[in-house]
Amino acid sequence: MVYKPSIGEKVFNLFNILFMALMIFICFYPFWYCVTCSLSKQADTASLMLLPNGFTLATYKDVLAREAIQKGYLVTIFVVVVGTIINLIMTTIAAFLLTRKNFAIRGFLTWMMLFTMYFGGGMIPTYIVYTQILGLEGSILVLLIPGCISVYNMIVMRTNFNGIPTSLEESVKVDGGNDMHVLWHIIIPLSKAVISVMVLFYGVGHWNSWFNASLYLQGTEIQPLQLRLREILILGQTAAEGDAGDVSTMAENIKYATIIVATLPILLVYPVIQKYFVKGVMIGAVKG
Amino acid sequence: MNEQSITLKKKPNLGRRIGDEIKRNFVLYLMAIPVIVYFVVFVYLPMYGLIIAFKDYRPFNRMGQGGIWGSPWADYYGFGNFVKFFQSPLFWSVIKNTIYISLLGTCFSFPAPIIFALMLNEIKNLKYKKIIQTITYLPHFISMVVICSMIIRFFQTEGILTKLITLLGGEKQNYMINEDAYRPIFVGSGIWQGVGWGSIIYISALSSIDQELYEAAVIDGAGKWKQLVHITIPGILSTIVILLIMNIGSILSVGYEKTILLQNDKTASVARVISSYTYDLSFGEGNSDFAYSSAIGIFQSVVNIIFLTIANTISKKVTDSGLF
Numbered sequence: 001m002v003y004k005p006s007i008g009e010k011v012f013n014l015f016n017i018l019f020m021a022l023m024i025f026i027c028f029y030p031f032w033y034c035v036t037c038s039l040s041k042q043a044d045t046a047s048l049m050l051l052p053n054g055f056t057l058a059t060y061k062d063v064l065a066r067e068a069i070q071k072g073y074l075v076t077i078f079v080v081v082v083g084t085i086i087n088l089i090m091t092t093i094a095a096f097l098l099t100r101k102n103f104a105i106r107g108f109l110t111w112m113m114l115f116t117m118y119f120g121g122g123m124i125p126t127y128i129v130y131t132q133i134l135g136l137e138g139s140i141l142v143l144l145i146p147g148c149i150s151v152y153n154m155i156v157m158r159t160n161f162n163g164i165p166t167s168l169e170e171s172v173k174v175d176g177g178n179d180m181h182v183l184w185h186i187i188i189p190l191s192k193a194v195i196s197v198m199v200l201f202y203g204v205g206h207w208n209s210w211f212n213a214s215l216y217l218q219g220t221e222i223q224p225l226q227l228r229l230r231e232i233l234i235l236g237q238t239a240a241e242g243d244a245g246d247v248s249t250m251a252e253n254i255k256y257a258t259i260i261v262a263t264l265p266i267l268l269v270y271p272v273i274q275k276y277f278v279k280g281v282m283i284g285a286v287k288g
Numbered sequence: 289m290n291e292q293s294i295t296l297k298k299k300p301n302l303g304r305r306i307g308d309e310i311k312r313n314f315v316l317y318l319m320a321i322p323v324i325v326y327f328v329v330f331v332y333l334p335m336y337g338l339i340i341a342f343k344d345y346r347p348f349n350r351m352g353q354g355g356i357w358g359s360p361w362a363d364y365y366g367f368g369n370f371v372k373f374f375q376s377p378l379f380w381s382v383i384k385n386t387i388y389i390s391l392l393g394t395c396f397s398f399p400a401p402i403i404f405a406l407m408l409n410e411i412k413n414l415k416y417k418k419i420i421q422t423i424t425y426l427p428h429f430i431s432m433v434v435i436c437s438m439i440i441r442f443f444q445t446e447g448i449l450t451k452l453i454t455l456l457g458g459e460k461q462n463y464m465i466n467e468d469a470y471r472p473i474f475v476g477s478g479i480w481q482g483v484g485w486g487s488i489i490y491i492s493a494l495s496s497i498d499q500e501l502y503e504a505a506v507i508d509g510a511g512k513w514k515q516l517v518h519i520t521i522p523g524i525l526s527t528i529v530i531l532l533i534m535n536i537g538s539i540l541s542v543g544y545e546k547t548i549l550l551q552n553d554k555t556a557s558v559a560r561v562i563s564s565y566t567y568d569l570s571f572g573e574g575n576s577d578f579a580y581s582s583a584i585g586i587f588q589s590v591v592n593i594i595f596l597t598i599a600n601t602i603s604k605k606v607t608d609s610g611l612f
Contacts, residue, residue, distance in 0.1 A: 121334025
């Protein structure tokens with residue numbers, strides 16, 4: 001039997017394809033618009049540009065020459081690299097512990113972690129404890145340690161570890177290996193996919209984060225890129241609106257170049273990594 | 289000999305058993321130490337900090353007085369900070385703003401990914417589908433600071449979206465300092481950020497529907513619409529219900545990051561939501577009312593839990609599926 005679509009269906013399919021084309025445009029064009037503005041000699045910000053209005057790279061030279069941006073880049077790169085390594089080590093260990101069937105405190109550990117998915121100190125009590133008791137104010141540790149185990153990511157990892165046949169680890173145990181050997185020689189080599197998902201989840205998270213830095217690192221030299229960006233693009237902007245524009249004198253095309261400089265790394269790795277992201281979410285979604 | 293075998297059968301005492309367990313899983317216990325330390329110090333200790341909500345909190349002074357435990361209890365048996373919030377002239381305005389934006393989210397941001405997933409499901413060309421997915425997930429990965437600075441640029445007087453609005457007959461102005469425009473911009477940009485990414489969970493639910501059901505329906509002469517109503521929607525209903533309950537359970541949680549980045553003096557009266565208000569009270573210019581804002585934070589969590597429970601109960605009665 002050959003299925004014949006009705007006229008209504010044909011109309012719907014056409015409409016659907018056009019709708020999806022519009023979605024692609026809406027989700028992609030704003031970024032392209034920023035690129036064209038940043039490359040324009042004189043950004044005409046009120047018109048729909050497909051190509052730059054006179055080509056220049058001077059905007060990027062200007063942005064990259066700024067000390068604030070350079071320092072911000074260094075801090076962010078450090079936090080992304082070191083922070084993600086800490087995330088990976090801690091999350092892998094936590095997930096691994098929860099897969100050990102004959103481990104007496106496994107139940108306790110599970111509850112200790114799951115509980116924090118639903119309850120927490122909240123922004124202010126956390127701030128008080130971190131600054132008054134732990135003395136984290138002004139320390140870069142505050143960007144590395146808090147949140148080093150995301151319970152959600154840990155569950156995704158544990159689900160993945162549980163899928164590895166136990167017969168493999170038994171062979172290690174027979175050879176006299178302990179649980180550390182099992183983790184290092186069996187679990188980790190067989191979990192490259194999920195580990196790369198984690199690298200991406202945590203890495204992008206660190207790249208984009210700004211809030212903790214704004215709370216704890218106010219007035220220090222440790223200002224990640226996103227905070228510098230906020231200073232230049234948002235705080236400067238609102239000030240300018242209030243005081244008839246004497247504060248924000250930066251040209252529009254340079255502002256757009258700043259946006260692109262801060263986003264380019266994500267835009268470049270994004271096409272490569274997005275399939276892993278989806279995979280990671282799917283694993284979590286299935287388990288709830 | 290005989291005696292020995294009898295002692296072996298006896299259950300060893302507790303201390304001995306713990307010793308054996310630690311010896312057997314020594315490596316695991318070693319690995320558990322950093323994990324437990326992290327959770328106790330960085331996650332559970334801040335919960336201890338919650339008691340400042342019931343205190344007349346003062347930071348440590350030179351005499352060693354004050355601090356979390358040392359501060360005196362608040363009035364009204366410790367509930368003084370809560371009473372202060374309920375009596376505050378801003379109370380109703382903050383609650384109203386929060387619920388308003390939340391409900392706009394439930395009405396528009398919540399169904400958007402569902403509709404998008406259903407429409408995407410009808411695209412049969414896999415390559416085209418893949419491209420659509422890749423591109424619509426993109427805004428989700430861009431940092432909030434960048435997103436907000438783009439929004440601010442696009443809606444300023446010379447911005448491209450302001451231009452679009454004037455072409456459609458609107459006024460030429462800076463929409464970022466317009467109270468009436470704040471909520472549509474906040475919610476609309478939220479849909480743009482989340483519609484693609486939010487659809488993933490529905491796409492995965494859709495792909496788990498048994499394809500034979502559709503074949504059977506076609507043989508029975510059911511058109512696309514009937515297939516949608518009788519197979520597709522029931523197939524993803526439990527996912528929708530669970531996410532809706534979670535959505536209602538966060539009715540008082542409007543994200544502070546985006547609010548803090550987008551609001552300004554001119555729009556504060558409509559932008560101020562509970563989470564951003566607690567932030568302003570603690571870190572805003574000239575403010576450091578930590579105890580008061582902690583109390584507001586607790587109030588937010590309690591109301592959220594109440595709404596979550598109500599939504600869950602109703603859903604269990606009506607659709608037989610719930611979160612807990």
